[in-house]
């Protein structure tokens with residue numbers, strides 16, 4: 001089987017995916033029509049054409065604007081359903097899905113609107129396709145820590161459906177230590193923790209995420225290469241990095257995919273995984289991200305195998321379930337010869 005055939009056929013996990021970043025231009029258009037919202041675009045194509053970014057902030061501005069079409073439970077159900085249908089098409093069997101409550105609550109759209117929509121679609125995908133999932137509730141780091149505390153309190157009726165808390169949005173100038181207390185409270189309430197760190201920000205933010213927030217894994221983390229001692233620590237402790245190659249290209253973290261360090265980090269023994277981040281905005285789902293690694297970086301079959309296995313190893317699944325998925329990955333390779 002060709003490498004592209006394997007990429008498609010392998011059962012995969014996705015660990016770094018913002019559900020608001022899966023809003024397709026078509027769905028944005030249809031929801032805007034449904035709610036009588038006038039978008040600042042003339043057509044679906046004009047939405048896609050606007051997705052040219054110079055850095056993280058230039059993307060976040062459009063991403064938060066796009067989310068404004070999400071108004072009622074059905075919108076959030078359709079958003080999640082679209083993503084899960086794409087998981088089924090890509091053979092993603094397990095997804096750890098981030099959502100940004102504050103993007104919605106600050107517009108008057110509460111947990112009682114988006115959570116039922118999400119949960120209905122997740123349950124249907126489990127029944128129809130056997131796709132398992134966890135939800136990661138992210139705090140927006142450009143807002144004060146007190147807002148994150150409010151969000152943690154508002155989420156209380158939904159805790160049983162949320163596995164982890166995360167930290168996203170504008171990184172530089174909003175270090176992990178700004179959220180020390182709310183992460184401590186989230187940990188005390190039994191949540192796992194993740195944080196975006198070392199996407200645009202310095203390696204010190206990765207160190208803070210580990211030492212101050214006590215995260216279980218790092219989202220992005222590609223800037224760790226600038227700090228050899230940190231790289232050694234990530235390798236020795238096998239802390240998962242949820243790397244998003246196409247996102248890094250689109251947000252100008254790198255100028256060219258050929259410069260991406262993901263395979264160097266993998267070959268150095270770090271637990272790196274491949275993820276889409278915001279597939280609708282970055283022109284690439286999980287399969288497309290793997291394809292780019294084959295095309296632009298010459299990823300080998302052995303590297304592909306390790307990256308896909310790492311996706312399960314780095315997940316929040318129980319160990320026995322991880323082992324079952326990893327065995328299926330290995331059996332696809334054995335059948336492919």
Ligand SMILES: Nc1ncnc2[nH]cnc12
Pocket residue numbers: 018021056063168169170171196199247277278
């Ligand atoms: N790549 C990213 N970095 C920070 N915050 C985000 N929110 C959605 N995508 C993000």
Ligand SMILES: [Zn+2]
Pocket residue numbers: 016017018168196219277
């Ligand atoms: Zn992200």
